[in-house]
Amino acid sequence: MTPNDRTAKGGGSYGPLNSPSLNSPEHESLIGSSRQRSQAYGLREMDAPDFSVAGRGLLNQTLEENSFLYQHAAPVMETLYQQIANTQSMVLLTTRSGMVLHSLGDADFLEKASQVALAPGVDWSEKSKGTNAIGTALTEEHPVVVHGSQHFLEANRFLTCSCTPIFDPYGKVMGALDVTGDHRSYHQHTMALARMSAQMIENHMYADVFPKEIIVRFHARAEFLGTLMEGIAVFTGDGRFVTANRSAQFQLTLSANALGAHTFSSLFGVSISQFHDRVRTAGTRPMNLCLHNGVTVCCISDVKSRMPFGGMHFGATASASDEPAADTQAKAPAKADAPSTAASRDAQRRESLSSLRYLDTGDTQVAAVIQKLYKVRGRDIPVMILGETGTGKDLLAQAIHNDSPRAGNNFVSVNCASIPETLIESELFGYEEGAFTGAKRKGSVGKVLFANGGTLFLDEIGDMPKHLQARLLRVLQERKVSPLGAGKEVEVDVAVICATNKNLKDMIARGEFREDLYYRLNGLVVRLPALRERQDLEVVTRKILASVCHSPTPIGISNQVMNLFHQFPWPGNFRQLYNLLRTAVVMVGCNEDIQMHHLPDDFLEEVQMADLVLPRASVKQMEVIRPAPEQAPAMTAPSAPPPFASTKLENVALGAMAQALRSTGGNVSVAAKMLGVSRNTIYRKKALLPADVWG
Numbered sequence: 001m002t003p004n005d006r007t008a009k010g011g012g013s014y015g016p017l018n019s020p021s022l023n024s025p026e027h028e029s030l031i032g033s034s035r036q037r038s039q040a041y042g043l044r045e046m047d048a049p050d051f052s053v054a055g056r057g058l059l060n061q062t063l064e065e066n067s068f069l070y071q072h073a074a075p076v077m078e079t080l081y082q083q084i085a086n087t088q089s090m091v092l093l094t095t096r097s098g099m100v101l102h103s104l105g106d107a108d109f110l111e112k113a114s115q116v117a118l119a120p121g122v123d124w125s126e127k128s129k130g131t132n133a134i135g136t137a138l139t140e141e142h143p144v145v146v147h148g149s150q151h152f153l154e155a156n157r158f159l160t161c162s163c164t165p166i167f168d169p170y171g172k173v174m175g176a177l178d179v180t181g182d183h184r185s186y187h188q189h190t191m192a193l194a195r196m197s198a199q200m201i202e203n204h205m206y207a208d209v210f211p212k213e214i215i216v217r218f219h220a221r222a223e224f225l226g227t228l229m230e231g232i233a234v235f236t237g238d239g240r241f242v243t244a245n246r247s248a249q250f251q252l253t254l255s256a257n258a259l260g261a262h263t264f265s266s267l268f269g270v271s272i273s274q275f276h277d278r279v280r281t282a283g284t285r286p287m288n289l290c291l292h293n294g295v296t297v298c299c300i301s302d303v304k305s306r307m308p309f310g311g312m313h314f315g316a317t318a319s320a321s322d323e324p325a326a327d328t329q330a331k332a333p334a335k336a337d338a339p340s341t342a343a344s345r346d347a348q349r350r351e352s353l354s355s356l357r358y359l360d361t362g363d364t365q366v367a368a369v370i371q372k373l374y375k376v377r378g379r380d381i382p383v384m385i386l387g388e389t390g391t392g393k394d395l396l397a398q399a400i401h402n403d404s405p406r407a408g409n410n411f412v413s414v415n416c417a418s419i420p421e422t423l424i425e426s427e428l429f430g431y432e433e434g435a436f437t438g439a440k441r442k443g444s445v446g447k448v449l450f451a452n453g454g455t456l457f458l459d460e461i462g463d464m465p466k467h468l469q470a471r472l473l474r475v476l477q478e479r480k481v482s483p484l485g486a487g488k489e490v491e492v493d494v495a496v497i498c499a500t501n502k503n504l505k506d507m508i509a510r511g512e513f514r515e516d517l518y519y520r521l522n523g524l525v526v527r528l529p530a531l532r533e534r535q536d537l538e539v540v541t542r543k544i545l546a547s548v549c550h551s552p553t554p555i556g557i558s559n560q561v562m563n564l565f566h567q568f569p570w571p572g573n574f575r576q577l578y579n580l581l582r583t584a585v586v587m588v589g590c591n592e593d594i595q596m597h598h599l600p601d602d603f604l605e606e607v608q609m610a611d612l613v614l615p616r617a618s619v620k621q622m623e624v625i626r627p628a629p630e631q632a633p634a635m636t637a638p639s640a641p642p643p644f645a646s647t648k649l650e651n652v653a654l655g656a657m658a659q660a661l662r663s664t665g666g667n668v669s670v671a672a673k674m675l676g677v678s679r680n681t682i683y684r685k686k687a688l689l690p691a692d693v694w695g
């Protein structure tokens with residue numbers, strides 16, 4: 001379904017999708033169709049609900065697959081929950097198939113909800129539970145309230161549920177957000193709250209789904225920018241329409257399908273390069289643009305820079321995919337503004353962008369690299385960055401650019417390994433209109449010219465085909481480019497940074513890399529240390545954690561895990577650490593410290609294969625369960641469990657929870673206090689605990 005279809009289903013409203021009001025004819029017909037489907041699935045009203053919970057492996061896998069959804073939804077769920085706290089309700093997040101991923105709720109109500117298995121790992125699709133808000137909203141791809149007796153299964157009729165699908169920026173359902181409560185506590189505003197929360201999640205996703213594209217946020221009234229009402233439209237670097245949210249479609253008075261035929265300039269009346277200039281001048285202030293339909297809107301755009309730890313800030317950055325079509329570029333592409341304004345802008349930008357200073361987090365090798373780079377700053381000396389995969393070469397290149405006087409112009413990154421060999425020439429050097437059959441109608445300026453005035457970053461330079469190495473060398477020596485089929489040369493002024501994890505000298509010896517190009521590129525050679533060599537592992541771990549966990553309380557990491565991190569060889573370097581922490585944060589839910597059992601099994605397998613042994617002392621420091629000293633129940637304490645057996649640790653944790661619950665007659669609040677964990681931690685494991693623990 002496209003956003004356009006959603007518009008049709010939403011009855012023409014471009015605000016939050018409306019659900020048909022309770023007991024209206026539309027609502028009754030929707031419930032009626034759902035009941036028919038429930039019967040067709042072979043369900044009977046008096047059936048006991050299917051309580052089965054996905055096994056731990058499947059739940060973990062599902063969490064991992066849905067980690068993007070979870071990360072965006074979890075903080076919004078917290079806010080939503082705060083608004084409905086103490087109303088005998090809970091908030092649930094599900095996958096698009098209806099499996100519950102995460103739940104937050106009032107302790108009393110959670111007890112009741114657990115009786116009908118409203119818990120992570122349980123399937124609430126229509127097929128499994130018949131008419132219910134989650135299953136029905138997902139089937140209808142529309143917000144739905146299912147109240148009391150409208151539930152198909154008798155067992156669920158004490159509930160009132162308001163659920164709305166969550167759509168990805170392309171209009172595909174990716175999950176659902178549900179508020180469920182006791183049917184006596186039904187409130188008509190609950191659905192609106194749920195829908196607004198879902199819209200908040202949807203709007204927040206744009207920046208992460210489109211890290212390289214141009215995102216324009218606009219509204220006729222400046223005060224609506226940054227709110228749920230703002231229009232969001234996404235364009236490629238050369239101005240092609242990608243997608244837009246419902247508000248944008250409404251303001252542009254065009255459906256998503258119709259928008260597909262438009263470009264940035266046909267909708268906003270200015271070319272992308274003019275727009276960039278205006279963004280630079282306006283800074284973070286909204287600027288006025290006139291839409292194609294004559295409506296004037298206030299607009300902001302974050303033309304982005306790739307930041308370490310996932311941050312995004314204002315800046316002029318282009319990546320390999322941001323190449324402008326030749327028609328939007330002047331013959332000599334964008335130069336820096338006048339030096340005086342450029343200087344003050346650069347100063348501001350340096351504060352906000354990924355900068356060398358930002359990468360200096362306490363490792364002496366990195367500090368030495370940064371010192372060297374400061375010395376050549378602004379000298380246009382070619383920099384060659386060496387380092388294993390994932391050590392941050394790309395990030396360093398970006399920081400060098402952002403800290404240079406060229407920061408006001410484009411940073412163009414070309415991954416020589418990922419462009420097909422047949423395309424690399426035209427991608428780099430551009431082509432003239434009609435240069436070859438099938439070429440874009442207007443031709444293309446190519447990455448090198450697009451970087452004019454800025455920085456060209458040649459990543460994986462060792463993978464550049466030999467015949468193109470000669471052409472690149474000529475460009476670097478003569479500072480001129482001749483696009484394919486152009487028959488003329490265009491002057492170009494770029495700073496060049498290249499990176500590789502190959503040994504270029506060996507390649508030269510084997511005749512695979514040109515020696516003359518090597519010496520042209522290696523003005524200053526710097527090597528980024530592997531993560532296992534760095535002394536600032538703890539600092540970077542905490543920084544990454546802060547960036548991947550959006551919880552107001554910083555997430556911690558247990559000593560045991562940190563000890564393991566210190567011993568692990570990190571073959572994938574930062575990339576591996578980043579992905580690992582992102583997954584662990586999903587497992588831990590931003591409320592506790594990361595423990596061994598939150599680490600993914602494949603990582604623990606790697607650990608075992610690397611034959612690492614943790615000191616026994618660190619095993620004893622295990623903080624999975626931290627009982628209050630005086631009240632510690634006689635639990636199956638982990639005197640010395642095998643270091644990396646995550647399942648065993650999980651069992652220890654479950655054993656402790658079971659004992660604590662038994663000793664408190666099933667009182668979750670007291671048990672949680674005894675164990676030093678949150679109530680939600682226990683509820684999350686509820687399905688894995690034996691039935692007799694509940695008193």
Ligand SMILES: Nc1ncnc2c1ncn2[C@@H]1O[C@H](COP(=O)(O)OP(=O)(O)OP(=O)(O)O)[C@@H](O)[C@H]1O
Pocket residue numbers: 307308309310359387388389390391392393394395396459501540544574575578
């Ligand atoms: N100093 C750092 N602190 C935190 N995260 C970092 C750091 N350096 C890199 N990263 C993160 O690690 C990942 C890989 O970084 P990057 O792409 O710069 O590495 P690379 O050396 O260019 O990798 P490759 O050789 O595979 O292209 C990115 O997600 C990046 O944000």
